[in-house]
Structures are given as structure tokens and as C-alpha cells.
Amino acid sequence: MPESVGQPRRHVDIPQGLWIRCVQCGAMIYRRILEEGLHVCPECDYHYRIDARTRIAQLNDPGTFEEFLPDLESSDPLQFTDRVGYRERLAKTKEETGDTEAIVVGKGFIKGRPVIMGAMNPFFIMGSMGAVVGEKVAAAAERAVNESLPLVMVTCSGGARMMEGMVSLAQMAKTAAAVAKLDESGGLYIVVMADPTTAGVAASFAFLGDVTLAEPGALIGFAGPRVIANTIKTTLPEGFQKAEFMLEHGFVDRIVHRRDLRSEIARIIDYCNK
Amino acid sequence: MSTYPNGTNVPPTASVTHVLEFEKPIAKMEHEIHRLDALQAESGRDYSEVIAGIRGQLHNALRQSYAKLTAWEKVLVARHPRRPLTRDYIRMITQDFCELHGDKSYSDDQAVVCGFARLAGHRVMLIGHQKGRETREKIEVNFGCAHPDGYRKALHKMQIAAKFKVPVVCLVDTPGAYPGVEAEERGIARAIAVNLMEMSRLPTPIVAVVIGEGGSGGALGIAVADQVAVMEHAYYSVISPEGCAAILWKSGEYAAQAAEALRLTPQELKRLDLIDAIIPEPLGAAHRDPEVAAKSVSEWIGATLRDLRRLKTETLLRRRYERIRKLGSAFTQPKPLDGKPARRRGRARTAPAAEER
Numbered sequence: 221m222p223e224s225v226g227q228p229r230r231h232v233d234i235p236q237g238l239w240i241r242c243v244q245c246g247a248m249i250y251r252r253i254l255e256e257g258l259h260v261c262p263e264c265d266y267h268y269r270i271d272a273r274t275r276i277a278q279l280n281d282p283g284t285f286e287e288f289l290p291d292l293e294s295s296d297p298l299q300f301t302d303r304v305g306y307r308e309r310l311a312k313t314k315e316e317t318g319d320t321e322a323i324v325v326g327k328g329f330i331k332g333r334p335v336i337m338g339a340m341n342p343f344f345i346m347g348s349m350g351a352v353v354g355e356k357v358a359a360a361a362e363r364a365v366n367e368s369l370p371l372v373m374v375t376c377s378g379g380a381r382m383m384e385g386m387v388s389l390a391q392m393a394k395t396a397a398a399v400a401k402l403d404e405s406g407g408l409y410i411v412v413m414a415d416p417t418t419a420g421v422a423a424s425f426a427f428l429g430d431v432t433l434a435e436p437g438a439l440i441g442f443a444g445p446r447v448i449a450n451t452i453k454t455t456l457p458e459g460f461q462k463a464e465f466m467l468e469h470g471f472v473d474r475i476v477h478r479r480d481l482r483s484e485i486a487r488i489i490d491y492c493n494k
Numbered sequence: 495m496s497t498y499p500n501g502t503n504v505p506p507t508a509s510v511t512h513v514l515e516f517e518k519p520i521a522k523m524e525h526e527i528h529r530l531d532a533l534q535a536e537s538g539r540d541y542s543e544v545i546a547g548i549r550g551q552l553h554n555a556l557r558q559s560y561a562k563l564t565a566w567e568k569v570l571v572a573r574h575p576r577r578p579l580t581r582d583y584i585r586m587i588t589q590d591f592c593e594l595h596g597d598k599s600y601s602d603d604q605a606v607v608c609g610f611a612r613l614a615g616h617r618v619m620l621i622g623h624q625k626g627r628e629t630r631e632k633i634e635v636n637f638g639c640a641h642p643d644g645y646r647k648a649l650h651k652m653q654i655a656a657k658f659k660v661p662v663v664c665l666v667d668t669p670g671a672y673p674g675v676e677a678e679e680r681g682i683a684r685a686i687a688v689n690l691m692e693m694s695r696l697p698t699p700i701v702a703v704v705i706g707e708g709g710s711g712g713a714l715g716i717a718v719a720d721q722v723a724v725m726e727h728a729y730y731s732v733i734s735p736e737g738c739a740a741i742l743w744k745s746g747e748y749a750a751q752a753a754e755a756l757r758l759t760p761q762e763l764k765r766l767d768l769i770d771a772i773i774p775e776p777l778g779a780a781h782r783d784p785e786v787a788a789k790s791v792s793e794w795i796g797a798t799l800r801d802l803r804r805l806k807t808e809t810l811l812r813r814r815y816e817r818i819r820k821l822g823s824a825f826t827q828p829k830p831l832d833g834k835p836a837r838r839r840g841r842a843r844t845a846p847a848a849e850e851r
Binding site for chain 1: 671672673674675677678679680681682683684686687688690691692694695710711714715718730731732733737738741742743751752755756757758763766768815818819821822823824825826827828
């Protein structure tokens, strides 16, 4: 279920302007410094949320990424309407993000190593998974099997997309089944959990990696913190559901700073090379 | 588990307590029939004609209201306090139930019941959520909201079943997985994810029936199967209508609208090609006649397993993958809804990682 979680709501990117005040430490940062630092605050290491295409540009060798299924879009299976229609919501989000869906998948290279990669866009309806995201994840896993390549998924999502109802819940089964195929083929699956990785995405392809990396401070969990706080009627422990909490409880292999992701992924690929 | 106060294995009927708003006229007629029955027995006078008349009206009223239940009314019926639960079905449709406890890792989650059973002529491994009926049981089973231990327990038993080629039968009935601190600490997301993956390739037939509430990932965690059925007055949803209303309408009061919008009824799910069958319920839903409901569940499971068991494991698994792989694919299309393609951002808006190749 998409739900705003633990961070001020942001639009496509960090605010416009030459100088930006860090949302975590309040330091004034020169925009270009922030961008060159991969959208990590140079003062406090706060990892800003970034969209799928920025992520792909950061992780892949320049000019090597080739996208799959770029034009796949949702047909609004439920004809869903709440206060606004889902079609309008999709159109508006497309306009705002310049993207067609909450994930980009394709083939790229990380330090010369070919990979199949997916990166989610947290700004596209909270990075939620509907039929298109499920289809693209499954297709990416199948490509990884067919081309005998590692699959690298960068997850950031509020979960299943409720405007697609049970169609979106079914994508959890679909993506998990596709990952099972990759597993059976002996293929490597690396997950990078970015902020936030929750609910239906956490409980399907995100938590099925052979190796699970997480960015510092990323929110990772099943139920949203507010839902849990409402259920147990008490405040949550400090650091609850952060990447560091998940590491401590044994559900993440390594926490990796964004600047080290390329080298860490390359290193794991080399260790798993048969 | 003890039998009910009425001395049978069947929960007391709805006429006694728990009347849903739309059922009030129905309850009134049922009450009148009971009253006249009692009066007749006491006084020795013959009211049979009057009673027959009311029965006729009752039959029509039930037929009419249950034929046109709204999505929200379905949710209420699915949650009806007297609706049969997993352990009721175990009593009604299985013989020689051999309960198997524990996830062999941390605990024995009471929200998930597992065990060998004989069902419609098959040996099966039965897995089901148990929501609990009386207050004490509800607390013991955490209202059917499983922790990670429950999902690991279910998977562990399914793997035993697979080893001995025993088919798996899952009865789904949960508001959802438990949203709590311990559930997160013990990895509820991972537990569900692993079940989805392993059930997609478990080398034995799996059938799943949503008998009441199919609440989100907590339901799906034991509902990946070769064939999935939802009972006529059950529901299966990505999120509870209340939760959906709270997020999208900013108020839980819009739950009825959310229920409609979510298309969570079995009839809609079948139309969307997300489930394989709808299991019919007796007139006035399963809580009016649990035995009849149980009989249809048993018949569907029996017939479905008979077909699935004929398949070679390889064929079974190939078909299962194909079934899962196509879920929702029909709703993706390579062209935009609004006729104009999305404006593609020409450039990535950040510098690539400092090149260290």
C-alpha cells in the first residue's frame, strides 16, 4: 500500500535553486556539490531519494544502459476512482515525472560487467507496484535467466498499488515466481534496498535477493510505521525499520553508502562468478 | 477444540445473535419462526400454515438481498462472527486430522493451523489461518493475524507434504499479517516473500480457498497455488477497505466506497481472471448453513485435487508458473491511455559516479 513514510514529501527531485537546505542536518549545500555527491548530503550523509533514471545513470557505465519494455503502461484494470480517477492520477504523475511507470528495467554495465538492472522510482505513485511493475520485474528476471546475467534490483516503493486492487497483489506472486526461476537457473540476484522498501514490494521480490544491500537510513519493512504505532498504541523504538535496524536483526547483508554501490556490486558479482 | 454450546460441530446460526444491518428484516422473520415454533410446541396448537408462509417470505428475502449484496456488505458477511472458520471446516470436511505444530525455528504461531488430514478421499496437508470465535480464542490466535513464525510454520509443513507427494490445501481467512514491532524484527516481509517464491515451485499440488477474509499479503502468503477459489461471500483484497479509505479518502468512513472501488468480490476477481473458481454458498451465506457450505468446499477441493494429481510434477509446475506469470499481464499495454506518449526526460539529472573503471 502506498503511504508516505518518514521523509518530507518530495516531487521529482530535491528543490530547485542553487543552494539547498539539507532536510536532515539543515546545512546549506551547493546544489552541484549535492548532485556530484550522488544526492547524498556531504555534511550528514543523508541519502536523498532519487528517481529511477538518475539511479541508473549513477550505477551504470556511461551510455551503456539499454531499456526494456519502455512503453508498457497500465490499462486501469479496475476503472478505479477515489477522489480522483486513477487515469487522471497516472496522467498527472507521468507529466510530473516524465516517466511512464514506477520502474525502469534494462541491460547495462557496472564497471564493465554486464547486468540486467531494474530501478524503481519513488516519485511515481510512491513507487508502487501494479501490473506494469510486476510485468517488468518478471521480464527482467527472465532476461537474466536467458542471458545468464546477474540481476540487480534497486527497490524503493510504498508497496502494492491499491488503485489496481488484486491485480497489484498478484504481482507479488508473479515477481517472486520469476525470481524463483532465476534462482533455479543458478543466476545471481542482488537487491539494493533504497528508501523506502516496504509492504508488497518488500514482501516479494525485494526480500528474495541472494545478497541484500541497503542504503544507510533506508526505511525497510512490511507494515508502515504509522500503522504499527496505531496498532500497538505506543511509540516505536528509535531507529525502528531503518536499514541499520534490519541489519541488526539479520535481514540485510551489508549497508552500503551510495558512492560505494558500484564497487560493492561489482565485487559481489566477481565473487559469485562461476 | 470443544464443540459449540448447541452440542454440534456447527456454530449456532445467525438467527441467534449478530445481525448485520441489511439482514434486519430477515432476522425478524427468523425470530418470528422460532417464536411460533416454540409456541406451537408449548400450546399444542397448529401454526404450521403461518410458519410456512413466513418461511416462504424469508426464502424470498434471503434470495433477494444476497443476490445483490454490495461489495461492502460482502465484506461484512465475510467477517460475520458466526461464519465458519478454518477449524470448523477441519471438523466438517476432514477425517483423522493430525495437527502439526511449530515452525522449528522460533514458535508455534496459533494464527496458522497445519496438519495432515483426509479430505474428500485425498490425503492432504491442510494449512489455514484461524481467526478465533470466542474472545479467549481470538486473543490466542491473534485474530488470525500471523507473525513471521506462522508463515515459516506453513512453509515447513508444505515442504514435508512435498517430500511425500501429499497435496497441500490452504484455507485463507485473515484480516492481514500482524503489523507489530516483533513481526518486523523477525522479518515478516521476508517470511511472506519466501513463501511466495517457494509455493511457486513446491513439487506437489496446491489448492487455496479463501473462506472468509483474504487480507492482502498476509492472505497471499499461503495462497499461491495451482488453483485458487474464493467462496461466494468471501472477499480478497490488496488492502482492507478501511485502510484504503483512510489513505485515499483520508477517512475510514469511506470504507464502503473503497470496497466498491477495490473490486474485491469473487465475482469481480473472476472477471479480472485473477481466481479460478467461485465456490457457491447456501442461501443466506455460510453462517446460515455451515454444513452445506462445507460440502461445497469439500467437493471443489476433491474434484480439483483429482485433476491436479493426474499431472506429472513437471507439467504441474510448468502450468503453475504460467498461471502466475500471466496474472494481470492483460492489463499492461504498450501504449498510453491518454493517447500521447510520456515526455521522456532526455538526460539523467545527476552526474554519474566518479569514474573509477
